[in-house]
Amino acid sequence: MxxxxxxxxxxxxxxxxxxxxxxxxxxxxxxxxxxxxxxxxxxxxxxxxxxxxxxxxxxxxxxxxxxxxxxxxxxxxxxREHRQRTMRPAAYMAPARAGEPYRWLTESERNGARARSTLLEVAEVVPPADVSAALGLAEGAVAVVRRQLLAIDDEPAELVASYYPTDIAHGTPVTEHRKIQGGTPVLLAELGFPPRLSVDHVSARVPTQEQCTALLLPGNLPVLRTLRVVYSDRERPIEATVMVKAGHLYELRYEFTPD
The missing domain is CATH 1.10.10.10 (Winged helix-like DNA-binding domain superfamily/Winged helix DNA-binding domain)
Structure with missing residues (x-):
């Protein structure tokens, strides 16, 4: 009843x-x-x-x-000035032009901010279940993860973990603990896996301990978690990225046109 x-x-x-x-x-x-x-x-x-x-x-x-x-x-x-920033994912999803840094950095700086990225980890791990499913991995299979912390005006902005199938990543700079000029979209395109489609899954969540510490969050305010899956030719998933940012400081802007 x-x-x-x-x-x-x-x-x-x-x-x-x-x-x-x-x-x-x-x-x-x-x-x-x-x-x-x-x-x-x-x-x-x-x-x-x-x-x-x-x-x-x-x-x-x-x-x-x-x-x-x-x-x-x-x-x-x-x-405060810049009380909330608007992020436009479509602006930095394409590979950077030759010689340019990762588009997230250039887009942030185009809006008058100082942006930088810090590479935290490169390793082989068993991804979260939703990432494994997105990449089509078998249960318990590993992927190469690249974790980084993105900052705007010296404040932590986004915690990013990008996962790559091992058959794509092995033997490439994806597995090396160093930054990749232009970001991995440029490298993947050079390897024969150009990004053709990106799908975002956005949710609001209570931050984990790692997220709370890395992003200097004051309490249990929600974070925005985006799981972005990138597909290449023949709808092959080549990258799955989990991006987490403070929900009270950032908003996501998506633009659509009628079919």
């Missing part, structure tokens, strides 16, 4: 300071509180949320920890 929900069941059970932070966060991310704008005063927030000064300060501290606002006690709290 299904028990009907009541108004009490629908009540937001989070502590009041988290609820205040959530409402202000939404206004910042939607642009109602613009970059550089001052947040309402403590007195105004107390009246709006029927909260104490201490509760309001706890809410503001959450937003400071999340790198959305800046300010100190006794001074106005303002929305």
């Amino acid at each position: 299904t028990v009907p929900r009541t108004d009490a069941d629908a009540f937001d059970r989070r502590p009041l300071h988290e609820r205040i932070a959530a409402d202000l966060r939404d206004e910042i991310m939607s642009g109602d509180l613009a970059q550089g704008a001052s947040l309402p005063s403590t007195a105004q927030l107390k009246d709006r949320f029927d909260a104490s000064s201490a509760t309001v300060q706890k809410a503001l501290q959450l937003l400071k920890d999340e790198r959305l606002v800046v300010g100190r006690a006794g001074a106005a709290v303002t929305v």
Whole structure:
């Protein structure tokens, strides 16, 4: 028998300071509180949320920890510049031109940011189940993984793990612990596996311990996890990449045209 929900069941059970932070966060991310704008005063927030000064300060501290606002006690709290960045995956999916760095870096810098990548690991591992399925690997089969941390303006932006079938990667720079000029799309094309189709699976998740540490996340705010599967000729999967970024700092922009 299904028990009907009541108004009490629908009540937001989070502590009041988290609820205040959530409402202000939404206004910042939607642009109602613009970059550089001052947040309402403590007195105004107390009246709006029927909260104490201490509760309001706890809410503001959450937003400071999340790198959305800046300010100190006794001074106005303002929305940080670049409070949220828009990422356009289609802009950096194609191989880079000859001699150019990975497109993610050039696209970020084109938008006025300083971007860099740090290669963390190159190894043979058993991938996560969804990656193995995407690559068509047998149960327990290994793939070559290249892990890197992408940063914008010296702040960690994205944790990336790219997986490659061993029959493609072995004997190539994919297995070497060094950066690849232009990124692996250029190399794969040179090896005879040009990217023809990319499919993104995007989900919001609670961050893992590794993600929380690498991305300097302040708590359990969700991350955006993208599993991108790249196919070459004859629909062969040649790469599966897991990309994780802070959900409150980044949004994904996809553009479509009618068929």
